[in-house]
Amino acid sequence: MRISLRVNGEETVVDDVKARNTLLDVLRDKLNLKGAKKGCEGEGCGACTVIVDSRPVYSCMYPAIAASGRDVLTVEGLEMGGELDRVQKEFVNRWAFQCGYCTPGFIMALEALVREADSNPSKLREVYGGKVRGIVEDALIGHICRCTGYEPIVETALLLLSEKGLD
Amino acid sequence: MPFNIQSLEDYYSPRTVKEACSLLLSNQDFIPIAGGSAIYIFSAKGLLQDVRGFVSLNSIPLNGIHGSDAYVELGATVTHQELLESRLQLPGVLREALLTIPKEVRSVGTVGGQLCTCFPNFDLNVALLALDAEVMVTGSDHVRSEGIEKFFKGVLEPDLRRGEIVTGIRFPKKRDLLSGYSKAALTAHGFSLISVGVALKVSGGFFEDVRVAVGGTLNTSPVRLKGVEGALRGRAVTHQTISEAAELALRDGALNVSTDFKTSSEYKRHLASVLIRRTILRVVGL
Numbered sequence: 077m078r079i080s081l082r083v084n085g086e087e088t089v090v091d092d093v094k095a096r097n098t099l100l101d102v103l104r105d106k107l108n109l110k111g112a113k114k115g116c117e118g119e120g121c122g123a124c125t126v127i128v129d130s131r132p133v134y135s136c137m138y139p140a141i142a143a144s145g146r147d148v149l150t151v152e153g154l155e156m157g158g159e160l161d162r163v164q165k166e167f168v169n170r171w172a173f174q175c176g177y178c179t180p181g182f183i184m185a186l187e188a189l190v191r192e193a194d195s196n197p198s199k200l201r202e203v204y205g206g207k208v209r210g211i212v213e214d215a216l217i218g219h220i221c222r223c224t225g226y227e228p229i230v231e232t233a234l235l236l237l238s239e240k241g242l243d
Numbered sequence: 244m245p246f247n248i249q250s251l252e253d254y255y256s257p258r259t260v261k262e263a264c265s266l267l268l269s270n271q272d273f274i275p276i277a278g279g280s281a282i283y284i285f286s287a288k289g290l291l292q293d294v295r296g297f298v299s300l301n302s303i304p305l306n307g308i309h310g311s312d313a314y315v316e317l318g319a320t321v322t323h324q325e326l327l328e329s330r331l332q333l334p335g336v337l338r339e340a341l342l343t344i345p346k347e348v349r350s351v352g353t354v355g356g357q358l359c360t361c362f363p364n365f366d367l368n369v370a371l372l373a374l375d376a377e378v379m380v381t382g383s384d385h386v387r388s389e390g391i392e393k394f395f396k397g398v399l400e401p402d403l404r405r406g407e408i409v410t411g412i413r414f415p416k417k418r419d420l421l422s423g424y425s426k427a428a429l430t431a432h433g434f435s436l437i438s439v440g441v442a443l444k445v446s447g448g449f450f451e452d453v454r455v456a457v458g459g460t461l462n463t464s465p466v467r468l469k470g471v472e473g474a475l476r477g478r479a480v481t482h483q484t485i486s487e488a489a490e491l492a493l494r495d496g497a498l499n500v501s502t503d504f505k506t507s508s509e510y511k512r513h514l515a516s517v518l519i520r521r522t523i524l525r526v527v528g529l
């Protein structure tokens with residue numbers, strides 16, 4: 077099957093997509109975007125996280141065909157003109173990674189959170205009863221870092237939210 | 244269920260429920276797909292049944308969320324996240340259960356997909372059981388609705404016949420409902436060992452209309468603990484009533500659980516009893 081979708085802002089056509097293929101298969105094997113990782117294939121490690129239509133998803137269990145016509149953002153699509161974006165820079169500043177395997181997933185989770193905070197801050201407040209730490213934990217809980225560097229990641233998230241008036 | 248999709252060839256996007264049902268009826272090795280999250284993980288684990296075609300439900304308008312004075316009605320393809328963000332005033336048990344599911348799964352997993360997987364560890368199922376929901380089912384030549392308790396026939400076994408799909412679910416909207424959800428798992432985003440959903444009313448200091456649903460690593464689908472409910476209904480809202488009722492979860496026969504590599508059956512019963520007590524105390528404000 078042929079699918080067309082937008083990947084990191086570019087209209088992209090992918091041929092020979094099988095119904096059994098996941099979005100992660102397409103990104104890594106057909107589009108050569110190796111940022112999203114296969115960490116566990118279905119247990120919820122989060123390394124495969126990308127954003128589809130503004131929402132974070134595990135691409136290892138997202139049917140490739142279902143991505144047809146949608147807007148997909150991966151870690152490769154964040155930098156602009158050779159510059160890292162806000163979340164990435166903050167990760168570097170704080171050493172919020174060690175081996176780096178989980179990092180694209182964590183970054184995409186925070187990118188999704190920042191977009192949520194921009195588009196609907198009052199909803200975020202309402203759903204989490206105003207508890208910003210709760211917002212952050214919920215955004216990160218579906219991610220595992222085996223190098224156990226969670227604190228700087230949580231701090232990064234708290235900082236990004238406070239910049240959006242959520243603190 | 245579960246599936247092996249390695250020999251999968253076809254992917255259909257029907258426009259109507261009727262079309263979906265007839266595709267499913269005339270092709271034995273086709274299954275419906277909504278978010279796909281459960282299907283793809285089961286398949287990645289190399290599990291069982293060969294599937295040759297998917298019938299996608301996402302091209303059918305089944306994603307409405309409606310609330311009237313009497314009912315809340317959810318379309319089968321409403322995602323967990325859409326429900327969480329909806330304008331409805333969600334009962335506590337539903338909101339709290341949804342928040343235990345990883346956000347990346349909430350973005351894609353649907354109400355119908357969760358129900359039809361019929362897994363006792365799935366949290367929304369337990370909350371919907373506590374809310375006494377009704378499941379709406381359509382086949383190629385009939386429409387029916389069924390109480391959720393009956394719909395959960397067994398583990399991975401929803402009460403669906405070939406060619407039938409779930410179109411939605413609804414539950415009564417009750418004023419002054421007190422409800423809540425608690426989950427015990429080994430990791431922050433792990434499947435529940437035991438989870439408890441309660442929904443009840445209190446009138447003049449007495450329990451009314453009590454439902455206690457338990458899910459987790461059970462040998463059955465999620466269950467209502469009628470013994471516990473009976474020990475509360477009509478009784479005064481006190482620490483003692485609640486503790487005594489919660490103890491009934493320890494009895495043989497209340498929960499069908501086994502010892503596995505994570506926990507013993509005694510521990511699961513103990514967890515159920517503790518979570519029932521704590522959740523009820525919390526929702527009634529004691």
Ligand SMILES: Cc1cc2nc3c(=O)[nH]c(=O)nc-3n(C[C@H](O)[C@H](O)[C@H](O)COP(=O)(O)OP(=O)(O)OC[C@H]3O[C@@H](n4cnc5c(N)ncnc54)[C@H](O)[C@@H]3O)c2cc1C
Pocket residue numbers: 118119120137244274275276277278279280281282283284300319320343344345348351352353354355356357358359360364365366367368403407408409410432433434435
């Ligand atoms: C890593 C991970 C962690 C998870 N953690 C949790 C958790 O903590 N708590 C929790 O509750 N859940 C959890 N889940 C499960 C998740 O909630 C389910 O996978 C999801 O709800 C399934 O919905 P879906 O739309 O993706 O279903 P699909 O995968 O599309 O379908 C699942 C099954 O239902 C059938 N089906 C789907 N829709 C219909 C319909 N309308 N009519 C008839 N049959 C239908 C399909 O044929 C298939 O058999 C987790 C899942 C993953 C992958």
Ligand code: FES
Pocket residue numbers: 113114115116117118119120121122123124125134135136137
């Ligand atoms: S690879 Fe997708 S959740 Fe781990």
Ligand code: FES
Pocket residue numbers: 173174175176177178179220221222223224225
């Ligand atoms: S930095 Fe190594 S797994 Fe997270």
